[in-house]
Amino acid sequence: MARHHLPIPDPTHVGLTTYDAKDPNTEYPPIQELRPPKGAPNVLIILLDDVGFGASSAFGGPCQMRVAERLAADGVKLNRFHTTALCSPTRQAMLTGRNHHSVGMGAITEMATSAPGNNSIRPKDKAPVAETLKLNGYSTAQFGKCHEVPVWEVSPVGPFHQWPTGSGFEYFYGFVGGEANQYYPGLYEGTTPVEPPKTPEEGYTLTDDLADRAITWVRQQQALLPDKPFFMYWAPGATHAPHHVPEQWSAKYRGKFDDGWDALRERIFSHQRKLGVVPEDAELTARHDEIPAWDDMPAALKPVLARQMEIYAGFLEQADHAAGRVIDAIADLGVLDNTLIYYIIGDNGASAEGTVNGCFNEMTTLNGMPGIETTEFLLSKIDDFGTAAAYNHYAVGWAHALCTPYQWTKQVASHWGGTRNGTIVHWPKGLPDKGTTRNQFHHVIDVVPTILAAAGVPAPHSVNGIAQAPLEGVSMLDTLRDAAAPETHQVQYFEMMGNRGIYFQGWTAVTKHRTPWKAETPPAFDDDVWELYGPDDWTQAHDLAAENPAKLAELQRLWLIEATKYNVVPLDDRGFERINPDIAGRPQLIKGNTQRLFSGMRVAEGCVLSLTNKSHAVTANIEVPASGANGVIVTQGGSAGGWALYAHEGRLKYCYNFFGIEYYPVTASTEIPAGRHQVRMEFAYEGGGLAKGGDVTLYYDGKPVGTGRVAQTQPMAFSADEACDVGRDTGSPASTDYGPTGNAFTGTIDWVQIDIGEDSHDHLVTPEDRFNIAMAKQ
Numbered sequence: 001m002a003r004h005h006l007p008i009p010d011p012t013h014v015g016l017t018t019y020d021a022k023d024p025n026t027e028y029p030p031i032q033e034l035r036p037p038k039g040a041p042n043v044l045i046i047l048l049d050d051v052g053f054g055a056s057s058a059f060g061g062p063c064q065m066r067v068a069e070r071l072a073a074d075g076v077k078l079n080r081f082h083t084t085a086l087c088s089p090t091r092q093a094m095l096t097g098r099n100h101h102s103v104g105m106g107a108i109t110e111m112a113t114s115a116p117g118n119n120s121i122r123p124k125d126k127a128p129v130a131e132t133l134k135l136n137g138y139s140t141a142q143f144g145k146c147h148e149v150p151v152w153e154v155s156p157v158g159p160f161h162q163w164p165t166g167s168g169f170e171y172f173y174g175f176v177g178g179e180a181n182q183y184y185p186g187l188y189e190g191t192t193p194v195e196p197p198k199t200p201e202e203g204y205t206l207t208d209d210l211a212d213r214a215i216t217w218v219r220q221q222q223a224l225l226p227d228k229p230f231f232m233y234w235a236p237g238a239t240h241a242p243h244h245v246p247e248q249w250s251a252k253y254r255g256k257f258d259d260g261w262d263a264l265r266e267r268i269f270s271h272q273r274k275l276g277v278v279p280e281d282a283e284l285t286a287r288h289d290e291i292p293a294w295d296d297m298p299a300a301l302k303p304v305l306a307r308q309m310e311i312y313a314g315f316l317e318q319a320d321h322a323a324g325r326v327i328d329a330i331a332d333l334g335v336l337d338n339t340l341i342y343y344i345i346g347d348n349g350a351s352a353e354g355t356v357n358g359c360f361n362e363m364t365t366l367n368g369m370p371g372i373e374t375t376e377f378l379l380s381k382i383d384d385f386g387t388a389a390a391y392n393h394y395a396v397g398w399a400h401a402l403c404t405p406y407q408w409t410k411q412v413a414s415h416w417g418g419t420r421n422g423t424i425v426h427w428p429k430g431l432p433d434k435g436t437t438r439n440q441f442h443h444v445i446d447v448v449p450t451i452l453a454a455a456g457v458p459a460p461h462s463v464n465g466i467a468q469a470p471l472e473g474v475s476m477l478d479t480l481r482d483a484a485a486p487e488t489h490q491v492q493y494f495e496m497m498g499n500r501g502i503y504f505q506g507w508t509a510v511t512k513h514r515t516p517w518k519a520e521t522p523p524a525f526d527d528d529v530w531e532l533y534g535p536d537d538w539t540q541a542h543d544l545a546a547e548n549p550a551k552l553a554e555l556q557r558l559w560l561i562e563a564t565k566y567n568v569v570p571l572d573d574r575g576f577e578r579i580n581p582d583i584a585g586r587p588q589l590i591k592g593n594t595q596r597l598f599s600g601m602r603v604a605e606g607c608v609l610s611l612t613n614k615s616h617a618v619t620a621n622i623e624v625p626a627s628g629a630n631g632v633i634v635t636q637g638g639s640a641g642g643w644a645l646y647a648h649e650g651r652l653k654y655c656y657n658f659f660g661i662e663y664y665p666v667t668a669s670t671e672i673p674a675g676r677h678q679v680r681m682e683f684a685y686e687g688g689g690l691a692k693g694g695d696v697t698l699y700y701d702g703k704p705v706g707t708g709r710v711a712q713t714q715p716m717a718f719s720a721d722e723a724c725d726v727g728r729d730t731g732s733p734a735s736t737d738y739g740p741t742g743n744a745f746t747g748t749i750d751w752v753q754i755d756i757g758e759d760s761h762d763h764l765v766t767p768e769d770r771f772n773i774a775m776a777k778q
Helices: 066-073 087-096 129-134 206-224 247-253 260-275 299-332 362-366 375-380 396-401 444-455 477-481 549-565 767-776
Strands: 042-047 076-078 139-146 171-176 187-189 192-194 230-235 339-344 423-426 436-438 491-496 499-504 507-511 531-533 594-597 602-604 616-624 631-638 641-648 651-658 662-671 675-685 694-700 703-710 723-726 748-756
Touching: 042 087, 042 299, 042 444, 066 299, 066 339, 066 423, 087 129, 087 139, 087 444, 129 139, 129 230, 129 444, 139 206, 171 206, 206 230, 206 299, 230 299, 247 299, 260 299, 260 396, 299 339, 299 375, 299 396, 339 444, 444 477, 491 549, 499 549, 507 549, 531 549, 616 631, 616 641, 631 748, 651 675, 651 694, 651 703, 662 694
Parallel strands: 042 230, 042 339, 076 436, 139 171, 139 230
Antiparallel strands: 076 423, 171 187, 187 192, 339 423, 491 499, 499 507, 507 531, 594 748, 602 723, 616 675, 616 748, 631 641, 631 723, 641 651, 651 662, 662 703, 675 694, 694 703
16 A cells, blocks of 8 residues: 555546446455554653653652653663753654754744744644554544644634644644643643533542543544554643642652752762663763752742642652553553553753742743742742642752753753653564663654654655655664664754754754743843763763864854754744734734623633733623622633632622732622623723733723722733633632632623723723724724
8 A cells, every 4th residue: 555645545446337236247346444554553652741851760850650660661761862942842843753943833832933933833744643644544642732733723713723633633632732720721622622520629630631531532442443553642731830739649758858959969860870861970960050059048938949849749740640540541452562652751851930939829920920929928828839729830949950960951952951851662562672771862853753664654755735844853763672773863953042052973062042030131142152062971061162162163063054954043032022923923813902702702811802911891791680690701810810700799790810819809889780781890000011000990881880909910911721711710710709610600691892902981882882893893
């Protein structure tokens, strides 16, 4: 069967055509079901999130990962496997077998620009592996995180061609975006928003839910099509912040990190040498001045810091356990021996985005306001870390320790701390070695060529009528089958927001351009200081730039060649400018100053007009039953920050939730009468900068019924994953007046309208107004 052009053309019968099917000369070949070549393995990719090389016990770390250890004992451990230093780029590169700039993913989707290497648009000539495998006869499914959809396409109306089900996966259950609340995730099944099957009080966590769904899918697939191999991609979102995990997982780590991150680095490094994941002569790199020493941290803060790490360790162990449940289900079906498993422990290094103190609510950091969480506040919340009441992240020092023995962390693509991730490959039927390690250099773009080689499927010349560009990775099969195999991945560039490096035949030349947790303006690119590390320097501990300037110059030139080849240039280290779509040059889903929403809508924050740092109004046409009004009319965000307009005890009420630290309620003086009415909230922003306060006025049918004040506001975003809901609050509650369930509005909502800009003092929106606004937007 020719498999170079996909879909594989339908066979056409050429021969005798009889008049009567009963004619003994009537003969047609039987219908052949599409299957890959005989012996093609099942494929399971497990990709964890934000896990440093030194975190897992399988690679010498403090977080117990018994499933990873078990797979390593029966498979092959990769000690020099690399990612891109950030999530969206790693995922798109892994799924396509091409470098991240080649597939438009120079950074996360929220920072897309109009430049080809950064536009977040996957070129049609670089089809993802799921599409290739599906068109060769595999069943395909993805569970968990998808952070590859352009931000202007993340809505209930698509387009959906870069969603998982438009990228070769026949089934998808998970979330679309950078992170998810483990207790209140914004979930999709296919492209349809769905809600978790139970509440946190009933024991819900996202990681367990994703394992349940994967087990159900693979059991059904094997029950109905046991002769058809499957490709499953399981990416739980753990251990990206927020670090959420039930107490039973973190309790076992109580007191284990009280001596701090510097001592932890030493312990990890000692274990790594004993395990052989680093050579005996490897050196532990020095901690940079930007990363504080444990001894220099305030004594009063240390109990909180230790608790942060206990939570994280439990979170990672829970993720490993859930992965083990999926693997055990495959084993119970009797097909584990011929399942090629890639267990990639992190899509980049550990995250240093929690700042030097860590945080109880990560949204304070993402909004550029980490200082509002004082030591006293953090101490008051110590027992809530990891629970549904928190949205926590750990301190920079822990991230650095979990990248032991390397320099730096996530985002820093120049050094191994940002890009080297422990990986295990398990395939009993296909790999003769058990419990061995491999030291050859490899990169995440090598996964696709390896899968295709294992399946006996060629990289397609065309997919859906479009000629395909060559794969940019190399197959790892020779490496996996022979520890002495020559290294085949000879050269690899790295770049992330100006941090850049080049690997060539053991040598590395690198330059760190910016520090992840600092908002300072980075230097000019030509002022960056490059470092040079030799082939025998496993950890990049000794800079040879001054000793060997000729070699450094050679590698710098090679970096520029590779960068030009793969759309890395122009280099782009901008921050705010890339977040702002008007400057970045990417489309915006929502335009204008007015937006109407309807009952039952649940959309991401990016699907709604931005209300931050400006005056705005929220109006709703409702019908109140004779029994009175109660429940949510419209809300945005959740317990980590947001706002809600709702009826409480019969009265209209507005609540602004400032990071879960302060709640600013405003209540109407009278109940909403039964019948059809228009309710409205106006917020008059005081101006004078970001995150200021403002005055709130509530109206019934254009008449003021209540006033109040919001003292301070969130300047950039309410949430990373909570929705804007009309008619109820589907995630964590934005107000303490109602819970996560049973909060639906008791009446009927015709529409909700959001207006931004200066107050027009026209407190009643008429149908004529709505028509004029609509016509003005044509």
